[in-house]
Amino acid sequence: MALILSQLFISLILSLFFSLTLLPHATTSKANSSSEYSITSIFNVTAANHKTSQILSFKPFHNQEEFPQTFSSSSSFKLKLYPAASLYNTHHQHKNYYSLDLNASLNPGITTGTSNFLVQIGVGGPPQKFYMIFDLQTDFTWLQCQPCIKCYDQPDSIFDPSQSSSYTLLSCETKHCNLLPNSSCSDDGYCRYNITYKDGTNTEGVLINETVSFESSGWVDRVSLGCSNKNQGPFVGSDGTFGLGRGSLSFPSRINASSMSYCLVESKDGYSSSTLEFNSPPCSGSVKAKLLQNPKAENLYYVGLKGIKVGGEKIDVPNSTFTIDPYGNGGMIVSSSSLITMLENDTYNVVRDAFVAKTQHLERLKAFLQFDTCYNLSSNNTVELPILEFEVNDGKSWLLPKESYLYAVDKNGTFCFAFAPSKGSFSILGTLQQYGTRVTFDLVNSFVYLHTLCCN
Template identity: 40%
Template structure:
């Protein structure tokens, strides 16, 4: 057979690449983003609570469905723009604290029914993004407490207080609780602390610092916590008499990490080391957020990815992120190596409830951002905003088409709603791509990307799951 003329072969090759480039530029997958500005309607609190209600026993927890609340409910005197700026400020402190803890490292452990509890998000004066109402002591005194998947120790501000920040509720006074009990210095619970101390009465002392300047110190004790209809006895918690930092507004913190003293680990036998939460879109919805503990926390529709173990740090929820797709196409330039957790405990990807904006290692973020910009070339660009370098002027529009974004975890592809990655940053129609780069090796999947999913933490099965449309 005679060979084709060289110019004919070149023509054929040119046509091939023309069709290849044309199909690749027009075959992106898009979805509709309905444009909602920053929320302008404050959501008031209506949190039913009772100190005289009938409580189940400590050995037989029941599943409880509660009315839930969200948004910046405790900051009714601030504009949406002010709240958003405060949120980004908190986020910067949060990321600094997590990366600091990851760099230092620390030191890690079935049957029951479950309960659920109310969640409020966005306390403007505090560092915690999500709060729940919990009764402390006997009889229970109800206070706001931060829910935090990035820390372990449960603690509450206590009277008498040598140094305390301002909180919404009165200080908890352990002298007025029938169930409060100190922990001896030599007890196993005391020895589980990273930095245990001992006072002259031979009872245990604790101290926790959060890397951003926040800290709490005081007596390490056991106390009863009440989640409305469910009472949980002998929870080891810090009774803080010296507290400082960004927790202003809330009375303390409910540690939901993987460590030895976290609430899920302490209540492992009772609630089978399972909990989940669903966080609503705080700019577009008045529906409630929720947290559920126990077997009912596991959604049947969740897609699961295995939890990874960090040999240097047992607090965080590490997962394996393999890649990211934009418009149905894997982003070139992003590989699993960018997110690898190495044997020394460096790098990796964590799921965190307290971080808002997802942080990716800088090379991965740059590749993702460039792919998204390519898919939104028809949208009018706007100036950078705070940490966001990809923003759009969508004023005058009610909806736009944006390329899909999918996070590819091992065993679980998580397709994000458009509202989870293109978010309003003001009331004038400016929307920004809600990812950011970091020079740290640690990548963090934040709560904006988690919105609307029921995120399941199954410590018994060593896995994390994502169930879409999980807040209903």
């Protein structure tokens, strides 16, 4: 058991900093289209193992960037996203927020949502800075507040309302209070909430309006969010949850954002150039897919894909894989909590088999945890892998980032196919497969834009 936990710990750390090096056979000016590209790529095993060794010796830091004390508002906002492990201060005694369960299935709309990434915001006037969970699966934004009844250990000082001139309690008669599940009135007429997620985690507090600031790019007044003073759950390592779902309580809805865009990027020493943006246009040359909505989970983002190709060949997958039926089954959820992509069981089997058929030249190993297809690349400097892509529309495809095909589970050259079967009747687009891609949600016209060369 100790060995398994040790291996799992290593794989989780690698998920936050893993950056493989692939040398393509041929280049193309159409990075997001399948019209001109090589159907294989050369995987640099030596470089990948060297990177893994660097990761395992990584010394985390705790970012000390300060917000300016004065702000000017703007029509668009840009924030940095930080890999969770990079913000862990080794002098702190609490655990880091990279303890996600790779074997857990995503329950649409009813889990707290863990994340590989945190976002830094300022709350109050003057702003107090906090690292919040980057969460696409939930709507409600909340942070821990004084006075605490039951608070977990967090990296930063807990929000102190007495130090903010913009702090306002909301009445239980307000529209926002009525939108909250299990809301109630306090004795003095203010809105209280008690939210319990399906995994048993819980947060309680009062609903407030506050000023939320975005590093140096601006601020928004009177944003409704939760001021929690009683919490129970695996929130350790963050100061709260930044709810970015599609529901009416989510942060994008509260600021009337026309678009939301993010890019997850791995970089050396844990410092990330990952960003989260609101009201920014999609990158020129992006491939466009429909942003679908599930009638049974309206707060989730579903990307409307058309098919899958492995090594240039279209794979025959069930028609239900990427469509959503009236009962809420099917479709692919864009996730910030699942590390790897999970495909509906039948779809996963045919995609995996197609990948295996095109990697017969590689030495297979036994399964590792949820990974059923693993390879021994310890004696290889480079190997050839088939290109993987998702079909979008009009014959165009999104070529998955090459570093997302295989996943290193140790530093000895063991790599596994970085996909797994879903535990439910839906698929999940994991963060590993999103690395290096600018994902833009057009919240007005319901489209998703994907671009692999637009993260800087």
